[in-house]
Amino acid sequence: MRQQLDIYSELAERVGEVHLRQRLVLQVEHAAQVFGQGRTLLHIENVEWLPVAIYWTLRLFGLYGLGQGNARALEVHTNEVAIEELPSALDGMRLLHLSDLHLDLDPGLTDIIIDRVRDLDVDLCVFTGDYRASTSGPYEPAVAQTSRVVEALTAPSYGVLGNHDFIEFVPPLEQAGLRFLLNETVAVEHNGASLYLSGVDDPHFYRAESLEKVAAHVPARQPAILLSHSPEIYRRAAAVGFSLMLSGHTHAGQICLPGGVPILTNARCSRRLIKGPWRHGALHGYTSPGVGCSGVPVRFFCPPAVTVHVLRSA
Numbered sequence: 497m498r499q500q501l502d503i504y505s506e507l508a509e510r511v512g513e514v515h516l517r518q519r520l521v522l523q524v525e526h527a528a529q530v531f532g533q534g535r536t537l538l539h540i541e542n543v544e545w546l547p548v549a550i551y552w553t554l555r556l557f558g559l560y561g562l563g564q565g566n567a568r569a570l571e572v573h574t575n576e577v578a579i580e581e582l583p584s585a586l587d588g589m590r591l592l593h594l595s596d597l598h599l600d601l602d603p604g605l606t607d608i609i610i611d612r613v614r615d616l617d618v619d620l621c622v623f624t625g626d627y628r629a630s631t632s633g634p635y636e637p638a639v640a641q642t643s644r645v646v647e648a649l650t651a652p653s654y655g656v657l658g659n660h661d662f663i664e665f666v667p668p669l670e671q672a673g674l675r676f677l678l679n680e681t682v683a684v685e686h687n688g689a690s691l692y693l694s695g696v697d698d699p700h701f702y703r704a705e706s707l708e709k710v711a712a713h714v715p716a717r718q719p720a721i722l723l724s725h726s727p728e729i730y731r732r733a734a735a736v737g738f739s740l741m742l743s744g745h746t747h748a749g750q751i752c753l754p755g756g757v758p759i760l761t762n763a764r765c766s767r768r769l770i771k772g773p774w775r776h777g778a779l780h781g782y783t784s785p786g787v788g789c790s791g792v793p794v795r796f797f798c799p800p801a802v803t804v805h806v807l808r809s810a
């Protein structure tokens with residue numbers, strides 16, 4: 497009990513009492529609600545009967561095994577992004593982007609991820625949230641599986657919280673080596689130059705992001721990268737002046753029609769922002785299709801992926 501109280505007082509010192517209170521109250525009262533709160537009216541991930549209906553429909557049509565196999569066929573994508581005023585020392589810097597692990601839904605994915613990423617030549621790893629399958633309930637299995645992935649990475653790792661995550665995940669995952677950015681900015685040193693990396697708390701359900709806080713720690717005219725679980729805040733991120741925004745949340749649709757056309761995106765933004773690279777004014781963006789699944793561990797016409805972003809001086 498005493499140890500738990502220490503965790504909360506440390507978090508309060510770090511994020512501020514108002515932020516912590518907002519997080520904890522919403523976690524307890526609203527994490528499993530279907531309608532209202534957050535950025536979308538319907539929280540599809542909390543509709544309990546839907547995964548059951550999808551599961552039995554797929555079993556009935558003999559498609560469950562195919563969908564499960566698709567969900568484990570993890571791809572490695574590469575995305576080159578040209579950033580204006582990027583210091584030449586950072587040209588060629590490689591960032592491994594993982595999102596939406598949800599590993600307690602399919603712990604069999606953990607070894608597949610480790611196998612894919614272990615030998616990748618990267619300078620930094622970033623996680624854009626959603627470590628647990630459900631939006632509430634026990635989180636120890638998700639933390640244990642995620643910790644195994646983090647411990648297999650050799651480059652420094654930074655991450656943000658998603659709408660499936662409780663703030664209580666932070667201490668154990670930081671212990672494993674994943675440094676969280678809770679509306680915080682860090683300067684990552686590379687080849688003698690600084691890369692400014694900001695991360696906001698979940699903007700989708702908790703609406704706990706503070707762009708003002710993170711931007712205050714980016715020096716003027718320095719390019720900076722923003723980690724945000726959902727791309728839904730892209731207009732404000734562009735207005736603040738971020739160069740690159742890395743997100744996840746959408747799973748690129750997860751269960752799509754042929755051609756990768758999503759049926760549901762669970763995000764209040766244009767469909768052009770829900771997967772892969774995109775642009776809004778001067779802001780470059782990239783929305784990861786995600787590693788794991790939500791609801792049912794299946795994918796159709798929508799492979800899971802991790803992405804290596806290669807930074808280039810524009």
Ligand SMILES: [Fe+2]
Nearest residue numbers: 596626745790
């Ligand atoms: Fe997710």
